[in-house]
Amino acid sequence: MTSYSIGLNDYLNRLNDAHYNQNGQGVAMLLSFRQSHVMSDHLIIEKPERAVGNIIYAPMDDVVLAHLKVVKGYHQSNVLDMWRAQTTMVAAVARFMTESKEENWMLPMMNTVVLELRLQSISADAESVRVDSTKPGELLEKTADSLMTCFRVCAADTRSGEAESKRWGLLYLVNQFFKIYFKINKLNLCKPMIRAIESLSFKDQYPLSQLITYKYYTGRKAMFDSDFATANTALSFAFQRCHQRSHKNKRRILIYLLPVKMLIGYIPKKSLLLKYNLKEFMDLV
Structure with a gap:
């Protein structure tokens, strides 16, 4: 049946x-x-x-x-x-x-x-x-x-x-x-959630897919809090470890990562912007 x-x-x-x-x-x-x-x-x-x-x-x-x-x-x-x-x-x-x-x-x-x-x-x-x-x-x-x-x-x-x-x-x-x-x-309600995870001794041992999602959101939260160093670290982790074939997800991460990078002095290559169809950043490089 x-x-x-x-x-x-x-x-x-x-x-x-x-x-x-x-x-x-x-x-x-x-x-x-x-x-x-x-x-x-x-x-x-x-x-x-x-x-x-x-x-x-x-x-x-x-x-x-x-x-x-x-x-x-x-x-x-x-x-x-x-x-x-x-x-x-x-x-x-x-x-x-x-x-x-x-x-x-x-x-x-x-x-x-x-x-x-x-x-x-x-x-x-x-x-x-x-x-x-x-x-x-x-x-x-x-x-x-x-x-x-x-x-x-x-x-x-x-x-x-x-x-x-x-x-x-x-x-x-x-x-x-x-x-x-x-x-x-x-977003203020995210803070106790972040504390709960960061206090775990095995926080880095979770499945990579869950860690990528976590770093994406904690990076965005840090960005809104003007903590650009933390945002850069978290969003970079998410981008670098996101699967190469996950083009849509990598683009989504870059939408937040690139402004953070620019604020700390990094200018993205045009080839990166073209690869992920991020033409809205073209005038800034």
């Missing part, structure tokens, strides 16, 4: 197997609204509590029930219902993590759930402004509040050994906060 037509019990058994085997990536995929199982009509039932409870045990059952509500919202094209259910899902994941002592296999699940809440919040915020006359950015702020529950769980895990620590989830979370705070123009 394909994921497009997967039955509820089959779906729950697959999820239970991944959970039992502590397969974080497998659980994450089965709880993602960007995977093909969400297209199955068989996952939409009026009261799924009994079916879920027969296969999935607490506290994972609350995570799954919330995801099924996300799937229902997806089928109804209701972005606000999806966002509300995903918010519930993030809270359930935080409870699950709290009860899972001295293990961090579930971090891929957390990463997927918090990423998708942020992604959903963008369209949900626009819809809320349209139908409920809320202020732009209000749902994004509420999303940041929801993500904070997972942040606290990860930050508080100081007793586990380094390899099993949930603090390995902090950088991914902080990058999600950055994307929200920059979007709603509340």
Whole structure:
């Protein structure tokens, strides 16, 4: 049976197997609204509590029930219902993590759930402004509040050994906060996030992709604070380590890095500006 037509019990058994085997990536995929199982009509039932409870045990059952509500919202094209259910899902994941002592296999699940809440919040915020006359950015702020529950769980895990620590989830979370705070123009809220990362003994051991994102945003923050030396170091790190084929991302970094370089006396080559289609800087060199 394909994921497009997967039955509820089959779906729950697959999820239970991944959970039992502590397969974080497998659980994450089965709880993602960007995977093909969400297209199955068989996952939409009026009261799924009994079916879920027969296969999935607490506290994972609350995570799954919330995801099924996300799937229902997806089928109804209701972005606000999806966002509300995903918010519930993030809270359930935080409870699950709290009860899972001295293990961090579930971090891929957390990463997927918090990423998708942020992604959903963008369209949900626009819809809320349209139908409920809320202020732009209000749902994004509420999303940041929801993500904070997972942040606290990860930050508080100081007793586990380094390899099993949930603090390995902090950088991914902080990058999600950055994307929200920059979007709603509340850069002052980035400061405690930066302190949390900089205090970690293993801060340089995170995956390179996460470090690049972190340096990009901390560089931009330093630029706005007129700390050009820090901005130069952070943005240069992001540019130099960003994959050569990631032309779009390297260009995005240069938009902030080049003004910083110029302020400290560096004049970029025209060949660099042409390569990344940065013609707006041509008159300055």
